[in-house]
Amino acid sequence: GVLDDTVVIVTSDHGENLGELGVIGDHSVADHVTSRVPMIVRWPGVSQPGRVDTSLHYQTDLAATVLELTGGQVPPGWDGQSFADAFRAGESRGRESVVVSQCCWACMRSVRWDDWLFVRSYHTGLKNYPARMLFNVAADPHELTDLAPTRGDLADRGQAILDQWTADMLAAADPSKQGKDVTVREV
Numbered sequence: 589g590v591l592d593d594t595v596v597i598v599t600s601d602h603g604e605n606l607g608e609l610g611v612i613g614d615h616s617v618a619d620h621v622t623s624r625v626p627m628i629v630r631w632p633g634v635s636q637p638g639r640v641d642t643s644l645h646y647q648t649d650l651a652a653t654v655l656e657l658t659g660g661q662v663p664p665g666w667d668g669q670s671f672a673d674a675f676r677a678g679e680s681r682g683r684e685s686v687v688v689s690q691c692c693w694a695c696m697r698s699v700r701w702d703d704w705l706f707v708r709s710y711h712t713g714l715k716n717y718p719a720r721m722l723f724n725v726a727a728d729p730h731e732l733t734d735l736a737p738t739r740g741d742l743a744d745r746g747q748a749i750l751d752q753w754t755a756d757m758l759a760a761a762d763p764s765k766q767g768k769d770v771t772v773r774e775v
Contacts, residue, residue: 598628608731618696620705620725623688636678643682645671687753699749706746
């Protein structure tokens with residue numbers, strides 16, 4: 589009966605590239621493979637065996653969810669957003685997009701939305717990366733075909749989401765701008 593009242597959570601801090609973007613056995617780029625980590629949650633009376641949530645979440649969302657499921661309230665100003673209601677309902681409800689960064693070897697920031705991954709390289713880590721890359725991670729999970737040259741519309745959308753996220757994060761870090769809407773451009 590131990591599992592009847594035991595919460596089990598398995599997660600990780602990063603994935604490992606196995607050739608994606610020319611990286612083998614490391615996690616030095618802000619891509620889908622590095623940023624996609626397991627988030628396995630078994631919560632007695634809440635989780636449903638075998639259910640897969642396909643929505644986008646940050647690791648901070650897990651902390652907010654655990655806090656809510658244990659009877660607490662997510663403090664104002666937390667970056668994490670609880671998905672406890674969706675978890676209880678057995679639904680996939682998450683964020684429209686997530687932004688991740690990497691500054692290990694290369695300096696990159698990327699945004700994932702739908703099946704798309706837009707990667708912005710600020711410093712390539714001495715690799716031959718273009719400044720902007722775009723991948724359809726559903727059709728191309730190993731990120732072999734950069735679609736930015738042919739799908740400028742989607743690369744621009746990724747850049748716009750990233751620019752808005754940056755403006756939002758800067759405003760949240762500046763007490764004089766908190767509570768004010770900051771819009772860079774329409775996404």
